[in-house]
Amino acid sequence: MNREMSLKKGFDEIENKLKSIKGDFQPIRIQRIGERDTLMITSEHIVPETGNRMKVFHMIFQLNDKERKEAAASARKR
Secondary structure, three states: OEOOOOHHHHHHHHHHHHHHOOOOOOOOEEEEEOOOOOOEEEEEEEOOOOOOEEEEEEOOOEOOHHHHHHHHHHHHHO
16 A cells, blocks of 8 residues: 555556565566556466466555545546
8 A cells, every 4th residue: 555655656666576586486577557557567476386377466555645636537537
């Protein structure tokens, strides 16, 4: 949950942390989802015990007041 930083900064931080993971659960793929702005990040990992692929969804519940108000205003226009 984010109250202090912008969505972009939050997703950048998630992506950087994913890229820093080393070892058995290191991501084999990281993807940002969203046309103009990132809505979520997915990462794909190999489960060490089974060798199966596992997809993880990383989302931010954005409570940064300025961005929340802008998103709500934009949604009302549609």
